[in-house]
Amino acid sequence: MSNVITRFAPSPTGTPHIGNIRTALFNFLFARNQKGVFILRIEDTDQKRFVPESVDNIKESLKSLNLSWDLEEVQSKRLKIYHKYLDILKEKGLVYEDEGAVRFKVSKKKELTWQDLVHGDIIFASDVIEDFVLVKSDGYPTYHFASVVDDHEMKITHVLRGDEWISSTPKHLLLYEAFGWESPKFAHMPAILGAGHKKLSKREGAKSVFEYLDEGYLPEALVNFLALLGWAPKNDKEIFSLDELVDEFSIERINKNSPIFNLEKLRWFNNQWIKKLTDDDLTTRILKFYPQYPKAEIAKLIPLVKERMFTFKEFKDLCDFIFESPQIASIPSVSVLAATIASLSIQFGKVQDWEASKIKKTIEDVAEKLKEDRIATIAAVRNIVSGKP
Structure with a gap:
């Protein structure tokens, strides 16, 4: 062990959002790498x-992404320690009282x-x-005091945190000097920004891990995506498992410039990780999202939609017409291509082997015979079968 x-x-003032979790991830990766x-x-x-x-939300957020910790400390249980060090500063004449503080x-x-380091x-x-x-x-230490005392007591060697804390670091250095302690090494990471290089809003992506998981994102995809927000691997590789990130991570490759949160990129990562799942595993996960659907039917549909799913929730959008009859009356293709649809219904009845290739050829043959656009005809069939435009 190094x-x-x-x-x-983290401060337990609410559910941690994606920016907080990236800080945890980078600290985890560096510790495990070393x-x-x-x-x-x-x-x-x-x-x-x-x-x-x-507190539970913080822990569950980390657990859901497989970010395990070795030790756990709670500052409110360490008040005697802070007051012990406060007495040292009093003896040195480095502090004074001001309205109770x-x-x-x-x-x-x-x-x-x-x-x-950044x-x-x-x-x-x-x-x-x-x-x-x-x-x-009230007798409780401020962030500045408790943080410095704890980092010293816990022998923290590297502090990886957001660059919004740069302006606080001089205060911490003054305290390290006052106690005669060596300070840890600091690495201040750039903030994740939204569109227009502005503060990331909840609408743009500043949500909790739980919200992303509920929307159908995989933990593996979230970790992969977050790791590349402000950190760059040695090559152009983009898909990393957690273990691979541990092997490759280094503070030296953290960027100075703020990364932009790109939801479409997160969706792409999720699609890549969905495609890595076995059909059986994906079936089980989809069933957790849609327990009202029979497992056997989900299993049949997975090979047809796996490549096109970007989140688990999209399974319903792609396949709900299998389980629920579409609203045919609302489909414009019915009236536009009425003759074509009538002819198709007859020709479909003549198909002996109900296979995708033969169904497609039947549609194309009818379109050619009636001088209809082939793509429009296929779209019309999709409209009627699925109720989707």
Whole structure:
């Protein structure tokens, strides 16, 4: 085992969205690649925003994508530890009380620098940093204080987090210096953006893992897609299993520029992973989505629609006419190609072997005889059989 230790440190204020999960994924991949340790740390010190069920949602989100953790910590159970370190800062005269809270005294005219593993050298002047709160009036530590103490106590070697935390890093460096501790290495990852390079909205894709799974996306596809949002493999390969990602992942290949969330690309990944499933496995998974359909009938249909399905939910769109009669009256092709349809009904009755090739030839022969467009005729048959345009 190497000495690499990473952590995913979410705040339980709601169900984590896809951006949070990418942070967890990158920390997981790096730890596993280095044969290190991956810690799940629940940062619940903001009691006003704490949502109890969020803890389970965080864990289930990770489990659903097979992102296992080695250790689990909860900050609200570590209050004595934070106050022990607060006493050390008090003894050094580096903090003071302010209306019930405790603030850290920021030394001025200091240059704070670190070599970010993604962005390179970053420099901040301490003059732009105001004295900041370490412990709130309710006795709970702030994110800045608890995070630094925990990263030191848990021997975190690499902090992989969103680049929105770059501006907080100077505060953390001041605390590391105050305690005389060595800081971990920082890798600030670019945010996932939506269309127009704007903040990703829920409509564009900032949804939870649960929502994507409920829409019929495979865990394998979500992991594959998220891994390539801000990270690039050594070659042009796009399809990766979780194990393959572990083998190939490196911080050096995380991009500086923000990736754009592309739903069509996610759909493409899902289609690729659906096609990798055996027909039996796919049948079982579809049955979970549509338990009202007979398993035997689903199994017969899988070979016909497997290549065309981009999510499990699309099975119903492709096949519902097999289980429910379509609304024929609403189909425009009936009136437009009435004579053709009448002729087809007669010719279909003469087909001896009900095979796809012979059915297609019958349609083409009727279209040619009546001087109708072949494609339009095939579309008309599809309209009538399926109720779909």
